[in-house]
Amino acid sequence: MPERNSSAAAALARVVLINExxxxxxxxxxxxxxxxLNAILVARRAGTAAAGFGxxxxxxxxxxxxxxxxxxxxxxxxxxxxxxxxxxxxHGRVERILIRSAGxxxxxxxxxxxxxxxxxxxxxAIAREIDGQCAHLLEDVESAVRISRMADSLAHMxxxxxxxxxxxxxxxxxxxxxxxxxxxxxxxxxxxSAKLREIRQ
Amino acid sequence: xKAARTIYQNGGHRWxxxxxxxxxxxxxxxxxxxLITDGERSLLCDPGGSEIFPAVFATISSExxxxxxxxxxxxxxxxxxISSLALWLEFNPDIRCxxxxxxxxxxxxxxxxxxxxxxxxxxxxxxxxxxLEMDAVPAxxxxxxxxxxxxxxxxxxxxxGDVGAALLPADADIFVTDFxxxxxxxxxxxxRWMGSNEAKRDWCERAARLEIDMLCPQxxxxxxxxxxxxxxxxxxxxxxxxxxRPSKD
Ligand SMILES: [Fe+2]
Ligand SMILES: [Fe+2]
Numbered sequence: 001m002p003e004r005n006s007s008a009a010a011a012l013a014r015v016v017l018i019n020e021x022x023x024x025x026x027x028x029x030x031x032x033x034x035x036x037l038n039a040i041l042v043a044r045r046a047g048t049a050a051a052g053f054g055x056x057x058x059x060x061x062x063x064x065x066x067x068x069x070x071x072x073x074x075x076x077x078x079x080x081x082x083x084x085x086x087x088x089x090x091h092g093r094v095e096r097i098l099i100r101s102a103g104x105x106x107x108x109x110x111x112x113x114x115x116x117x118x119x120x121x122x123x124x125a126i127a128r129e130i131d132g133q134c135a136h137l138l139e140d141v142e143s144a145v146r147i148s149r150m151a152d153s154l155a156h157m158x159x160x161x162x163x164x165x166x167x168x169x170x171x172x173x174x175x176x177x178x179x180x181x182x183x184x185x186x187x188x189x190x191x192x193s194a195k196l197r198e199i200r201q
Numbered sequence: 202x203k204a205a206r207t208i209y210q211n212g213g214h215r216w217x218x219x220x221x222x223x224x225x226x227x228x229x230x231x232x233x234x235x236l237i238t239d240g241e242r243s244l245l246c247d248p249g250g251s252e253i254f255p256a257v258f259a260t261i262s263s264e265x266x267x268x269x270x271x272x273x274x275x276x277x278x279x280x281x282x283i284s285s286l287a288l289w290l291e292f293n294p295d296i297r298c299x300x301x302x303x304x305x306x307x308x309x310x311x312x313x314x315x316x317x318x319x320x321x322x323x324x325x326x327x328x329x330x331x332x333l334e335m336d337a338v339p340a341x342x343x344x345x346x347x348x349x350x351x352x353x354x355x356x357x358x359x360x361x362g363d364v365g366a367a368l369l370p371a372d373a374d375i376f377v378t379d380f381x382x383x384x385x386x387x388x389x390x391x392x393r394w395m396g397s398n399e400a401k402r403d404w405c406e407r408a409a410r411l412e413i414d415m416l417c418p419q420x421x422x423x424x425x426x427x428x429x430x431x432x433x434x435x436x437x438x439x440x441x442x443x444x445x446r447p448s449k450d
Contacts, residue, residue, distance in 0.1 A: 014243070094287055094288060094291055097251060097254055097286065097288055098291065098292075100255040101254060101255035101258045101288075102261060104202055104258075104259035105202065105263055106257050107258045107259070107263050108255075108258055108259040108262040108263070110262075111258075111266075112269055112292070115291060115292050118409075119291065181233070189414050
């Protein structure tokens with residue numbers, strides 16, 4: 001049983017790190033949203049020659065909005081995961097004390113055996129719940145990865161569009177900044193799914 | 202394991218004290234738990250902290266059937282009093298907990314739900330156990346702001362929570378044998394922990410009117426016979442609510 005609780009404690013530590021990863025992605029998505037808005041305005045000022053760039057920037061802005069929505073969903077799920085992991089820790093503590101009590105004498109053991117069986121069943125139910133939450137979170141992380149890959153391709157397209165426009169230098173700077181911010185998204189998402197897989201093990 | 206001693210018995214009506222755990226780590230304050238039984242129904246007074254639950258549970262199991270415990274009485278909200286509640290409820294979710302209305306929103310942080318608690322109003326209330334009729338006696342501000350003692354008129358016993366407490370060595374006698382020597386070990390505790398001289402005066406008057414053969418504190422030793430009145434008189438004279446200052450009296 002100590003293993004069960006130390007694994008709950010390790011899961012709690014991971015959930016804390018997962019929340020940090022989520023915050024990092026949210027910050028990047030917010031920055032990309034603003035940059036894309038700025039890119040739309042720059043393209044408008046550059047006139048018809050930058051129309052293509054403007055369309056790509058608009059798409060980019062939509063993607064960053066859906067990424068923000070996706071991350072808000074992840075945040076809610078990770079709050080639920082935190083609640084379950086905390087419950088597992090609390091339950092583990094109660095279970096450890098009950099086991100200690102049952103070890104103190106035959107009479108205590110007889111009275112506590114059915115309680116421990118019930119308690120073990122509940123611990124397994126909590127573990128299943130945590131596993132389900134991790135699976136759900138992993139699906140959402142996959143969606144976030146897909147969105148950020150699409151945003152990556154858009155950043156490439158923005159670069160190409162920038163090279164065709166008349167305000168080449170200005171648009172190139174904007175598209176470089178976008179690509180730079182996008183690079184901040186994938187690593188925390190990957191770290192996040194690694195931690196979720198560790199919790200599931 | 203702790204020691205269990207029957208301190209009162211009349212047919213199926215019994216008081217058992219669970220006390221003096223030689224295996225208790227010294228960073229935990231020592232506590233006494235009292236099990237009141239009438240036939241097949243029991244009430245546990247101040248069931249204790251979660252860390253000592255194994256010792257309390259095993260001792261009770263060796264003495265009687267813990268399934269008979271239908272309720273617990275929580276004199277106040279302290280962790281050494283009631284932090285084991287979640288464990289008792291894990292064992293039997295139907296156990297009910299009597300506690301001051303003041304604490305019924307706080308004690309659930311240790312365990313229990315709305316259904317678990319029976320609120321005691323400030324003026325106290327009768328508490329039934331089988332055929333026994335006992336009383337929750339107000340002892341507010343001694344030391345908790347919502348605090349009760351439990352009087353069993355048939356057994357003439359008052360469970361007095363932290364009032365009467367003394368911090369004694371693990372091999373100390375369960376009963377007070379030399380009042381003057383004992384009370385020196387209770388002095389600093391009462392000056393520091395009891396917060397109100399006015400509340401103390403009220404309690405002393407109330408306690409003096411009750412028929413008490415044994416005064417049973419949650420820490421230390423049990424006062425019996427003449428020592429009960431001696432304790433009430435001593436407490437009445439004591440100046441409490443003091444930090445670090447030498448006493449005036
Ligand atoms: Fe207390
Ligand atoms: Fe106490």
